[in-house]
Amino acid sequence: MVINDFLSHLNRGETVMGGSEVHRMMHELSQEALKVTAEINGSYHTPEEIRVLFSRLIGKPVDETFAMFPPFYTDCGKNIQVGKNVFINSGCQLQDQGGISIGDGALIGHNVVLATLNHDIDPDRRSDMHPASIIIGKNVWIGANVTVVPGVAIGAGAVIAAGAVVTKNVPPNVIVGGVPAKIINRIEPDQK
Numbered sequence: 001m002v003i004n005d006f007l008s009h010l011n012r013g014e015t016v017m018g019g020s021e022v023h024r025m026m027h028e029l030s031q032e033a034l035k036v037t038a039e040i041n042g043s044y045h046t047p048e049e050i051r052v053l054f055s056r057l058i059g060k061p062v063d064e065t066f067a068m069f070p071p072f073y074t075d076c077g078k079n080i081q082v083g084k085n086v087f088i089n090s091g092c093q094l095q096d097q098g099g100i101s102i103g104d105g106a107l108i109g110h111n112v113v114l115a116t117l118n119h120d121i122d123p124d125r126r127s128d129m130h131p132a133s134i135i136i137g138k139n140v141w142i143g144a145n146v147t148v149v150p151g152v153a154i155g156a157g158a159v160i161a162a163g164a165v166v167t168k169n170v171p172p173n174v175i176v177g178g179v180p181a182k183i184i185n186r187i188e189p190d191q192k
Contacts, residue, residue, distance in 0.1 A: 134148050
């Protein structure tokens with residue numbers, strides 16, 4: 001299996017059957033991701049070096065405005081899309097097999113978890129996985145220790161309060177918080 005077929009399967013939201021060819025490819029890519037993240041996390045790197053390593057991890061170049069503070073963890077890497085002026089703070093964990101898209105200007109706080117896979121509910125099929133993408137809009141701010149579950153879209157300009165667990169789509173220009181996250185305020189654009 002080639003990587004484009006693998007990503008197409010996941011991006012269509014098709015089930016990954018335990019032990020299947022897709023599942024085996026998932027394990028191969030995870031080994032590659034473990035090597036690159038170990039390099040990222042193993043010693044100090046300049047911002048430029050971080051961009052080079054992150055580009056290698058995701059398999060495509062990132063913009064020169066991208067910045068990240070290690071440590072950083074992912075078990076795939078190849079299904080991450082990153083816009084311009086994105087900042088990822090330390091301790092983040094991105095499970096990206098289902099696809100993660102991070103819009104321009106997004107800020108991702110310490111220890112954020114973005115998870116795009118669910119295991120099957122049926123105990124006899126528990127090794128099967130169901131991918132669903134996470135989409136983070138432009139200028140979103142995700143606070144520290146937030147968890148976003150598979151299939152969630154966060155609208156442009158939204159703020160996710162620290163410690164929230166986001167289980168459903170978030171409209172643009174709102175503040176959400178809590179477990180599960182609920183709208184706690186609206187953001188009025190500056191009227192200058």
